[in-house]
Amino acid sequence: MNLSDVKNKLPAENIVAGEDEGMARAIGGVVASDLMSDVLVSAKEDCLLVTSLASEQMIRTADLVGAVGVLVVNGKPLPPSLVSLARSLAMPLLRTRMPKYETCLALAKAGCAEQGEGA
Amino acid sequence: MNRGLPDLSVERSPLSLVEMIYSTPIREVMTGDPIAVRRSETMRAAQELMREKSISGLPVAEDGRLYGIVSIHDLILTIQSDQLDQPVERHMTDHVVTLEEAMPLSMAIAYFGKYPFGRFPVLDARQRLAGILTVRDINVTLIDRLMRDVTRYESMLESEPLPGLAFTRVFHARRHDFEQGGKASTALKRHLSDHRVRRELIKRVAIAAYELEMNQVVHSIGGTLSFDVSPERVGILAQDRGPGIADMDLAMTEGYTTADDWIKSLGFGAGLGLPNVKRVADEFYLHSELGIGTTVKAVIRLDTGKENGA
Incomplete structure (x- = not known):
């Protein structure tokens, strides 16, 4: 399961692709949260960050925890500064119109594993 | 006009600024292709032109040759003596201090310090009118170049x-x-x-x-x-x-x-x-x-x- 699969199955639009293979990196788990501290604590390497908070700090947080990408739910408008930060940090950015809960269900159904043990 | 211009002496300025004002020719800073009047035109025509284009000093030139400059001061004197319909030639300032386009910007800054003028006509190598230089032109250029320099230095810091x-x-x-x-x-x-x-x-x-x-x-x-x-x-x-x-x-x-x-x-x-x-x-x-x-x-x-x- 990688970001390209997520994009096709939800569906989601791909705003920033990141590096060449950014969309192809395997997703190691999913963290759905709008709180930076929660993300910092619970996110594992290579997780997909699902959030309804369209802020630059979410991109930074994702970068700091080594997430594979950020998926913004509810079709939230993305400020240009957020998109350009994602680009400069090579952080893949996707957006879906689905609400957060439905997004998580769809991700699970599509085969996205929950986070590894202990999360 | 030159009040408020900073002291740009070599000793007190950062190197990049000194380099900038010594290496930039006036040509790159001045406003080229200046608006000018002919000697035979009336002071009223000069006044109209200055008002319309919002300029405070109008060169008097014909075929590139500079004869003088009409300043706001000249205009006031003409209005006071009710001689607006007389030709420009009779009321312009004819001893004009000029700069040359190949001179460094440092020279222009020195001129603004030395003379009480707000602008200088700039001549090319053949002594023809090539442009006008104001304090504003200098400020805009310096700020623009400093911005570029600072941006460059900042990016160097970030990627050091x-x-x-x-x-x-x-x-x-x-x-x-x-x-x-x-x-x-x-x-x-x-x-x-x-x-x-x-x-x-x-x-x-x-x-x-x-x-x-x-x-x-x-x-x-x-x-x-x-x-x-x-x-x-x-x-x-x-x-x-x-x-x-x-x-x-x-x-x-x-x-x-x-x-x-x-x-x-x-x-x-x-x-x-x-x-x-x-x-x-x-x-x-x-x-x-x-x-x-x-x-x-x-x-x-x-x-x-x-x-x-x-």
């Missing part, structure tokens, strides 16, 4: 490569500057990744640095974040100028926060900041005084630290 893992850097945090907030932690993380530090360790460092950095942005009136990296350890020192923590025990309690709804709407203020830092750090020190400020020190060992927590 370091040969080894050892690294020291101080970042400044400003209250509620969510745009810049996080940049310091990102830079630290990048440095550690570039030097192949283990991912679990990087993550612990990133958590501590980011929580401390955002604490300063969210809660303090401003402060500094210092990183000190050696092969053995990463030291993070966060010092702010206040307001200080009222109750240290509460501050260390998970879930306790003093953040308002706005901060929470940005995804901060979960009351996990300091506890998170303490959890990932091998050494943790917190000191705070109301009205003075807060100092937090966190150390993550790269050699023999705790392996859990992240």
